[in-house]
Amino acid sequence: MHNIQTLLTDLGVPSAAYNAAYNATDNATQNGLAVHSPIDGSRLGVVHAASAEDMRAAVGHAQTAFLAWRQVPAPRRGELVRLFGAELRRHKASLARLVAIEAGKVSSEGEGEVQEMIDICDFAVGLSRQLHGLTIASERPGHRMMEQWLPLGVVGIISAFNFPVAVWAWNATLALVCGNSCVWKPSEKTPLTALATQALFERALLQFDGAPAHLSQVLNGAAPVGEAMVDDHRVALISATGSTRMGRAVGPRVAARFGRCLLELGGNNAIIVSPSADLELAVRGILFGAYGTAGQRCTTTRRVIIHTSIHAELLARLERARASLCIGNPLEMGTLIGPLIDQAAFDAMQTALEAARAQGGEVSGGGRALAQQYPGAWYAEPALVRMPAQTDVVKQETFAPILYALPYDTLEEAIALHNDVPQGLSSAIFTNDLREAEIFISAVGSDCGIANVNIGTSGAEIGGAFGGEKETGGGRESGSDAWRAYMRRATNTINYSRSLPLAQGVKFDI
């Protein structure tokens, strides 16, 4: 129905990796993983599902690849990523369409996701000539002290359905220029985009001389395949993106074997709107943040904290705009809100709305949409919920388009409400008051990894470090100095004198 075969062929996915005619039941079978489109619930095909044993073998291959790749000069490693970026540029439209079909993103967001991959490739290529350490003054005469950043090992990447390819690219491009090999366990809901990305990477490899086999592998499957990677001591870093529930399972298992973990987990992001805010700007920022991607971004705006003096006016504007948002097939022009990923997501949304009502909330929207047109898919009207207080349900991340609105009187109160949730990913304030803006991003303001002024909570650029605090997991990916997570630091002291002075003046004369 979605012409998947043509897309996959264009992207170079071998037909053996994907079998549209596979005749299994709807669920994952022993070695098959059924793929559905959230657009209409149609079955896109079946991909091979790896076993835990396959994963262990893949990690072994990745370890061998690492031993060779770490010796390739970093700028040369960057050349491979440059070639991969060129493949992405060439195939942007096809990969973006596949993202839209498999994850249900509207077309411009599918394209944005692939653009993000291209951007991080460019960033990683530049970085491949900038993996720098410090030279530090030594207290001893004739000595030099310095830091080196060295390749780490096998990097295991676990990704979520809602950014099926960009998050892998954030990790893999940096990991590769840093001299590591990669093994990817994508979301079981989006295996086709993963296969397509791997195929494009392999096209880049064909144009590159000197990369070891198995430098970057993908293994589809559900959580147990990920668990096999998590428990494997040969995987130096597990970079896992997904729910806090997943992070709670993964983090301690990696810690138990003293592995390194980079966790990018759930968010519960808020925007504060102060009396001086430009309301036109605020409405647009809130709408995209709350309802874009059908509320299925880790950085989705889930709470808006509004000063009582503008509470009624802003809510009236938001309500008007909310009710007019175009819900529909994400491949069609003009659609702003696509489907939820599956029925479980829709059910979770309904459960949260019921809880909100029971906790004093007044709900607009939130019902099922387009049920007649797409009986096998799960579209939802975006919901706006006026809450009298920040109750339990507001403190949870429900991965759906629900925006809770809360009133406040003083900025201190707004910041306290803002920070009083377990998650700490993204945040924003809309204000034209310089003092309020500075307080919000200061030590006494937002406790999140991302704090914005006069822009929403979602849609980060790749140049900055991305990630959050508290139950969001503490990891940082993408820009700035996030590359350091993919390297090990060695401190070197070099003695070029003819004596052996000890540090701190210690004497040990023989």
Ligand code: NAD
């Ligand atoms: P999920 O936690 O259900 O799954 C994410 C990935 O983890 C999948 O590949 C899954 O197979 C794997 N997994 C689950 N349990 C595992 C285990 N015990 N061991 C190893 N692997 C395991 O998340 P989802 O529904 O795909 O994505 C939505 C969630 O991801 C939301 O909570 C969202 O906020 C979060 N997310 C966070 C970020 C971020 O950067 N902070 C980005 C995107 C999504």
